[in-house]
Amino acid sequence: MTRKAITGNGAIALALKQVDPDVMSAYPITPQTEIAQNYAQFVADGAVKTEYIAVESEHSAMSAAIGSCAAGARTITATSSQGFALMWEMLFIAASLRLPITMPVITRALSGPINIHCDHSDSMGGRDCGWIQLYGEDAQEGYDNAIQAFRIAEHMDVRLPVMTMIDGFIISGAISPVETLEDDQVKQFVGGYEPVHPLLDIDNPVTVGAFDSLGGWYFEHKVTQNDAMAKAMDVIESVGREYGELSGRPYSHFKTHMIEDAEIVLVAIGSAAGNVKTMVDKLRSEGKKVGLLKVRTFRPFPHRQIAEALSSARVIGVMDRSDSFGSQGGPLFTEVRSALFEAEPRPQVYNFIYGLGGRDIFPDDIEGAVRLLERAAAGEKVSHARHYLNVRGVSVDGQA
């Protein structure tokens, strides 16, 4: 174990280097660029055996990844924002072909207006494309998730692509301490790659990506994709446990902080979970029964486990760093509230949208959200419409 001062991007590039996959096809985009750049440097230096395919767009990056993975190679890429959006149609194809591609996503807002800063519009927009989604809070989790992604994706019960998120700039560009494993530990943990029905196995020819029409098996195919997602639930946990034995940092679908006796729980994802945890500690020192649930696995969504973990909370605030215009709230909110529909007694659930386009979220903003939830807990009628944090002209707790 080595402790390094490294950026979030640098930590992820290092994780990928330690795995040394067969192929990386990538196109640089802010704020992911450092990953593509560092990895290209590893290739140029001969530090990895990976074949690096410099493509002309993210659509091509994902297309090349699909071709490469179908051919039988362990394959990676990485992207952000508009690049993610440009991959869009190919993301569904990678998942439906059951190709275990792994992809760090350095989350960033989508245009327009043009904005390069962090929010989760890119990855959350892709929540239904059939990929497993793991979100990390900091560079350490970005590193750890990037390694575990291979084991999850390649597990024979799963065989689905996995994307691992960290927050653009906030985490990707900041230098912080990261504990890294030794190269051979990572290689041993990830293991060798066993392709399934590879195109290059010419003695056993297969067709990949065939037409599957009305009389065919398209519908059944989709059912198997959902079955694989359901099975991924256990695999993510067992891989997380095993990784914990290796690194001392076990992982599950989510992490809780001070929720056992909490009346108010904030649910957060990404770096904001750290800001919330810091505030929870402060409010606890003032005697307030507040807790945090930090979501790691968003697809498959661990609805049963989350409902159970939140069973004693009376009021829940769900924090979304992206919006789903015209829906009842952000993507995390709709999942969490739906998960709690059958809870008895059913808690009150409120939604806070924050941080769009990189707008900062300060301790005061989180404290304001908690004040609003306290009013709801005290029996006051509080609107179930979205509450925005740190938006000009809007005060979350009703004090203009």
Next chain:
Amino acid sequence: MQQVTEIRWHARGGQGAVTAAKMTAEVALSQDKYFQAFPEYGPERSGAPIVAFTRISDKPIQIYSAIEHPDYVLVLDPTLLDAVDVTAGTSAGAVVIINSEEDATALARRPEMAGKSVYTVPATRIALETIKRAIPNTPLIGALAEVSGIFSLEGVLNEVKTSLGKKFNEDVVKANLEAVKRGYGEVSGL
């Protein structure tokens, strides 16, 4: 809240504020502390005023918002004093360390410095005389060690020796060590 020391660096694009924030992080790493170093994200133009940030703590840091109320402000370029308010957001006891040939007492008379602890160090001159280049960040880190006590001088010197020793020859390492020592020794204030 966590006991976190928050530092803001002011410089002009190209003067090495991000490198300074990063070097401070490396020193923190070498002393088994927790830290964050990050620039103000956005377009950066050479010569335009920029800021960078460092957080240091004995415990893990789990707050990722920008630093609003820094405990220490380090100014790499004295001409910035007339261009931006380097004391913005600072509380009464905040420490401001300025790369300047001027006496700290003189700069402390500026209205925005009221109530602040002002220090100066001729970091550019020290850099020119030691490293032979106008890169003031190494002497400023020496000054920060002396004023703040977050790091020991010895700790900073060890880290500079280790990290620069990997990339540069002995003369460059020696010059940088000298720059740190002089920054440590020549910083003066109220």
